Amino acid sequence: MINKVKRLLAFLKGYLLAKRGKHLSREKIDKMQLKAFNAFRRNVLVKSSFYSLYSTDNLAQFPVINKAIHMNNFDTINTQELVKKDALNIAIQSERSRNFKPEYKGFSVGLSSGTSGNRGLFVVSEQEQAQWVGYIIGKMLPLSIKKHRVAFFLRANNNLYQSANGLMISFQFFDLINGISANIDELNNFSPTLLIAPGSVLRRIAQSPTRISPSRVIAVAEVLEHEDRQIIEQRFNIKVEQIYQCTEGFLAASCSAGNLHLNEDTCIIEKQWLDKSTGRFSPIVTDLRRTTQPVVRYLLDDVLIEDTTPCECGSAMTRIKNIEGRCDDVLKFKGITGADVDVFSDYIRNTIISSSDEIEHYKLTQTDKNKVLIEIHPLKPKIINNITQGLDNLCLRLSVISPEYTFKAIPLKVGMEKQRRVVRLCNG
Template sequence: MMKHPLKRIKKIWAFVTGFIRAKHYQKTTRLALLKHQTQAFNTFKSQTLSQSSYYQDYLDSPLTAFPVINKKIHMENFDRINTAGLSREKALEIAITSENTRDFTPSYGQYAVGLSSGTSGHRGLFVSSEIERSEWAGYMMAKALPHYYRSQRIAFFLRANNQLYESTQSLFIQYRFFDLMTELKTHINALEQYNPSILIAPASVLRNLCLLKPNIQPKKIIAVAEVLEEHDKQKISTFFGQKVHQIYQCTEGFLGISCAQGNLHLNEDNIIIEKQWIDKAQQRFSPIVTDLRRTTQPIVRYLLDDVLVEDITPCPCGSSHTRIKSIEGRKDDVLQLKNEANENVDIYSDFIRNTIVANCQHIDEYRVIQTHSDTLTIECTPYSSDNTQAITAGLNVLFNRLNVRQPQYRFQPYTAPNKGEKRRRVIRTFK
């Protein structure tokens, strides 16, 4: 008889703990933040990693002695890494069935299971307990809600739903999932009737909503899942008449969120981020993530394919958390062209995006795909001689400035991603 009330109390306490922690560490000093990380990791080792057979040999070691892993390694060792005795095959079966049926309520016992989109070539699992979901909800609400003491209606446009997101629902919070596997325009009537106070969607969906002009008045706009490009950001901001915020979340954790000033910060009260430098002079790095709050599926020194650019300028919000200037995409979004010495030179996707937008004022959509060491396939809408000539001229100037050989350009009309796929502007398919 007492089991249910006790369980409810634990969930409420987890929610409150997540909420308070998010508020407490927002304005702490950098030194205090690092001290908190050290203490939290030691607790994490003794309470969580001690339950994982994969990490038994490292319990007496510092974080730097733990192995750096990626999605492939993590998935291959999922059964040994998780602390609940979960089977990867069974978890995948549940997640894939949910994807196919569009019913995201089934769980693996008390654990919610989600599936990543697999843009890196490997699909990842996300497993969370009820307590973890409650704590995440409290933390997320403290970070994301414009006025957490008022009732809110959240509209969430994503490829897949998850009980993690549903955990934000409460007496004062309504949550509605809009499935991106369904045609966007078919959601407009329901969206207008719901009239969300918070609108959360990938950048490309937010931009397409602007074109459909729904009659809604959200108090906060949050872009997720895709790179938020500056020209899209301006169009979305102009249509809705407010700043566009970002949430940096993936199957590996809730990694970052915009502050009140609209600048993206890493959630370093919950995670430790080590930097694998790609271009230290320009502050480009790939993050190595250790999540201090994941207890069912530990994330320890997990190398992401993302390319982040740090902004070392102090933020006016006063946060000591690392400030991110931009998320440029994945490492596969970095092109490689040859210089005169026949050496590979990295061409960052931000260079390509900015060049195309700066030279084509009337372009609606585009994609650049490097299919060979000296060939770029460029899709665009409108597909016109004016746009193809402007793109060619702009890229030639860029490549001359970077001292690389000009590639061959193959132009064709833009093809939209399949429903539910993330939009990627710049892609390198050849290795």
């Protein structure tokens, strides 16, 4: 009972936060961020042995870290004495069995691949989840008496998304591992009012014989390609909205005018400029709401393009013209029945990153119908074995014929090039 009340309060807090943020001036946003960071440091960061060393309210004095540093220091960064090895084991087990219920000391754990190659691990409490759900609903949905029916297509489910059920929305998760056609009947029966999926999946749903007519369609997890957007909008006769979210937080969302704004009411997002003249930067994220696994000055390798034109929606939060760097291809392998089968990059990415802790950089290119080139750093026999085995298992699960694999070393690099890790170079 107490837990339920706590969850409801957290939900309301998230909801109100999202509603309030829309109407703040730039000056108020800056002031609010300062105040929120001070409170965050005193209430949360003092419990993290990694961050308690910094006894200042000046964010600029904290180190800028990346995924590798964050993951290497997971045990001292988190505030609940959680151990990375144990959390990873549970997350990997969930991913393999596709049973996403197990928890670790009462916390939900999940894996993410992201664009930086090696995997990320996220751990959240029930209250953080409830607040997250409240915030998303406040941001994306009008409060209505009618229950929203949300259909969510993702590579992996986890408790984070399950927690949405019951609070003003009914929620159904569709596992992409089953393919889209296997989900069509269920999707028709559920008849979602809101459809959430990666852009390339939305496109396939739009092109499939479904009878659904959602009132909102939201693209997540990858860049929404222009061509996909057109097809989706034509089929559903509505504008596609976007949520830009990753392990490190819910970073941006479409506004009523259809433009992306950074969620500066829950995050402080500093800019590491790549090219100021074109507005390109990588975000350095401080998430003011994460209490179990604090995210402080965390540099993402995504590339965002700022749009300095004021938005007609009236929001003073930074407007984003586009997100680059999350645009992997969909591969096509030969199915055991002879027909081509789409293999989403998410599966490939996840298979590779869960093959070994040591992988720092990789790129997989489909060079022919039955051939893939896997460039990897470091190139070691054990990693090659694990990846081969993982991809073979994936092919078995998807009922496709395993392609021929060629492995090659890839140097570590940083730069402006779009971070495509899964690429298809062949046609047909």
